[in-house]
Every structure is written in C-alpha cells, then in structure tokens.
Amino acid sequence: MRANSRAPSSAQTGLHEDLPRLLERRAASPFLKPCAEYNRRAFLESMERRERAAPGKPLILDSCCGNGASTVALAEAFPEHYVIGVDKSAARLAKRPRCLPPNLDLVRADLADYWRLMHSASVRVARHYLLYPNPWPKIGQLSRRWHAHPVFPSMLELGGRLECRSNWRIYIEEFCFSIRHLTGIDARCETWRPDVAQTPFEKKYLESGHELFRVGVDLGRGQNGLRPQESGIRSVTGGFAAGVTKPHPEYHPTVGARRAVPYRRYRLG
Ligand SMILES: C[S@@+](CC[C@H](N)C(=O)[O-])C[C@H]1O[C@@H](n2cnc3c(N)ncnc32)[C@H](O)[C@@H]1O
Numbered sequence: 001m002r003a004n005s006r007a008p009s010s011a012q013t014g015l016h017e018d019l020p021r022l023l024e025r026r027a028a029s030p031f032l033k034p035c036a037e038y039n040r041r042a043f044l045e046s047m048e049r050r051e052r053a054a055p056g057k058p059l060i061l062d063s064c065c066g067n068g069a070s071t072v073a074l075a076e077a078f079p080e081h082y083v084i085g086v087d088k089s090a091a092r093l094a095k096r097p098r099c100l101p102p103n104l105d106l107v108r109a110d111l112a113d114y115w116r117l118m119h120s121a122s123v124r125v126a127r128h129y130l131l132y133p134n135p136w137p138k139i140g141q142l143s144r145r146w147h148a149h150p151v152f153p154s155m156l157e158l159g160g161r162l163e164c165r166s167n168w169r170i171y172i173e174e175f176c177f178s179i180r181h182l183t184g185i186d187a188r189c190e191t192w193r194p195d196v197a198q199t200p201f202e203k204k205y206l207e208s209g210h211e212l213f214r215v216g217v218d219l220g221r222g223q224n225g226l227r228p229q230e231s232g233i234r235s236v237t238g239g240f241a242a243g244v245t246k247p248h249p250e251y252h253p254t255v256g257a258r259r260a261v262p263y264r265r266y267r268l269g
Contacts, residue, residue, distance in 0.1 A: 003207030008168040010137035015174055022148050023181045031116065031150035039113035046084060046107045047123070054082035054103055058126035061086065061158070063115075064133045067095040068106045070199040074129065075104035081126060086114050115155045124221060125160040132201040135168040145171065147178035156183060159221045165192055165214040167205045172213040179217055187217045 050059070060078055062071040062085040071085030082103050087093055088110045096106055107114070118125075136144040146152060146164075156162075156179065166172050169189065176187035192214040197203030205212060 003204055005204055005208045005210075007205075007208075007210045008135045008137040008171075010139070010168070010170065012137065012139050012170060014170065015177055016139065016142045016148070018142055019148060019174055019177060020181065022143065023178055026148075026150055026153055027182055031154065033112075033150075035113040035117060036110065039109045040117065042107050042109040043114055043117040043121075046105055046109075047121070049105055050082055050084070053105075057082040057103070059084065059123070060127045061118075061125045061129070061160075063111050063128065063130045065106065065131075066092045066200060067097075068093065068100075068104075069097060070129065070131055071104055071106060072097050072099075072101060073198065074127075075101040078127075079103060086111055111155075112149065112151045115151050115158065119154040119157045123158070125158050128155075128158060128160050128162045128219075130162070130164040131199050132165055132167070132205070133171075135166055135171045137168060137170075145174065147171075147175040152178060153182060156219060159219045161216065161218050163214060163216045165202070165212060167210040167212055169211070169213050172215050176215050179215075183219070185217055185219065187215050189213055189215055 050057075058081050060074055060081045060083040062068075062074055062083060065071045065085030065087045066089075068085045068087075071083055075081075075083040079101075083105070085104070085106045086109050087106075088108065090108055093106055093108055100106070130146065133146055134144075136142075142148050143150075146155070162179075164172065164175050166175075172189040176189050179185055179187040190213065192212040194202070194206075194212075197206050202212065
C-alpha cells in the first residue's frame with residue numbers, strides 16, 4: 001500500500017446541514033429494503049460456525065475489516081472472545097493473513113444487511129470496531145456515510161463498546177452527532193496518534209502524515225428504544241437455524257511529516 005495517499009478533501013467544512021433532518025427520517029421509518037440472499041446465507045453460516053467453535057463466548061465485530069489484519073490482532077488480543085471480521089470485498093478478504101487464530105471468522109457480506117440480520121436475531125456484541133470506513137466526503141454522498149445510512153439505528157442496537165476511526169475529522173464529528181442524536185449517549189471526537197499502526201489503512205495514513213480521529217462509546221446492551229429494522233430473521237434462541245423465516249422473495253445482490261510506522265499488534269484500551 002502506498003504511503004503517499006491524500007487526506008479526504010471536501011467542500012464540506014463542518015457537519016452536513018442535512019444530517020439532523022436525515023436522522024429524523026432514519027429514526028422514524030424502518031429500513032425496509034430486503035436483505036440479499038447471499039448476505040442472509042453468509043450471516044447464518046457465520047452464526048453456525050460461531051455456535052460450533054465458541055458457543056457462549058462474547059462476540060467482537062470488526063466491521064469493514066479489509067484484509068482481516070485487524071481482526072487477527074483482535075482475536076489474539078481477546079482470546080476469550082470470538083471475533084468476526086466482515087467486509088464486502090472478496091479481493092480484500094483474499095489477502096487475509098495466512099495463519100488465523102481459532103477464535104476468528106472472516107465473512108464476506110454487505111454490512112447494510114449483516115448488521116440488520118444480527119439485530120433482528122438479537123445478536124449483541126461486546127466490542128465493535130469500524131476502522132477507517134470509506135469517508136464519502138463529497139457533499140452529495142452524505143447518505144453513503146454509515147452514520148447517515150438507514151442501517152445506522154440497527155448498528156447502534158448491537159450495543160457494546162463501539163470504536164470508529166477516520167482520517168477525516170468531519171466523519172467522526174458527524175458520527176458522534178448521529179450517536180448523540182439517536183441515543184442521547186455522549187459521543188465525542190478525539191485525535192488519535194498511535195505509536196504503532198493497527199490496520200493497513202492506519203499505517204498508510206500515518207506514513208502519509210495524516211491526522212487521525214476516533215470516537216469510542218459504550219452502547220451498553222443496545223436496545224436504546226430504536227425501531228427494529230426489517231430483515232426476515234427472528235430472535236435467535238437455541239440454534240440459529242431456528243430463527244430463520246422464509247427468505248424474502250426479492251433478491252437484492254446486492255498532517256504532518258511522513259514517517260515510517262511499525263505495523264504490529266493491536267493494543268486496545
Ligand atoms: C478504507 S478500507 C478500511 C479497511 C480496514 N478496516 C483498514 O483499516 O485497513 C474500507 C473497507 O470497507 C469495506 N466496505 C465498504 N462498504 C462496505 C459494506 N457495505 N459492507 C462491508 N464492507 C464494506 C471495503 O471493502 C473496504 O475493505
């Protein structure tokens with residue numbers, strides 16, 4: 001990965017003026033788009049693997065995990081947890097590390113569906129990492145940012161300790177705004193300057209001299225009173241297959257100076 005990447009540039013200089021209105025809409029109306037069959041299958045198979053490998057172990061989710069390097073580091077840092085990394089890119093996942101710890105699973109799926117499927121199946125997480133999601137910095141791309149996406153309320157309902165990082169300050173400030181707006185939980189943006197890069201993109205951004213930002217919040221057990229999103233999967237009790245309803249008939253396939261940065265293991269707070 002090249003270490004001369006440009007930091008996101010945008011005509012936007014502060015919070016997007018449409019964000020509050022969009023969030024009102026998100027909170028008031030469920031996300032009804034049917035989940036794609038391949039995401040449904042990926043979700044159920046991953047839950048079955050979890051049941052076989054680590055029944056009852058607390059779950060860590062590494063969303064937008066890329067090649068899974070951060071997922072491996074998390075699995076090693078939290079051996080008493082089961083860690084699932086999810087990314088929609090088969091190409092990125094194909095570059096996964098060769099040796100995978102036993103408490104880890106990498107899943108190819110679109111998180112717009114996977115999060116809803118987890119929520120509908122009442123799956124809760126202990127920790128949730130969303131490290132360097134695509135920032136979509138153009139003004140017209142607001143609804144593609146996760147914190148403005150219709151799935152965001154379901155994602156918050158997964159609960160646990162949620163951490164998001166970005167090299168675009170506005171992304172994290174908006175992310176915090178959306179959390180505060182939807183849950184009342186006090187989320188604040190802070191600068192993030194690790195000594196050791198913890199993901200491939202973090203390494204690239206640090207070596208390119210970008211400033212980094214993050215937010216960490218405790219969402220508790222989720223259930224902040226947000227409206228459940230439609231997914232066609234009911235609560236999972238006593239085996240995941242038991243919770244599956246018939247699939248929906250529709251199919252939607254869905255700054256600073258440059259420096260060399262060591263890339264080692266996660267050190268998590
Ligand atoms: C900038 S990369 C960050 C990867 C990794 N977290 C890191 O820090 O090195 C963003 C990742 O998000 C993934 N992604 C984007 N939209 C997604 C979606 N809807 N569902 C799952 N993964 C998605 C992309 O495939 C890509 O791997």
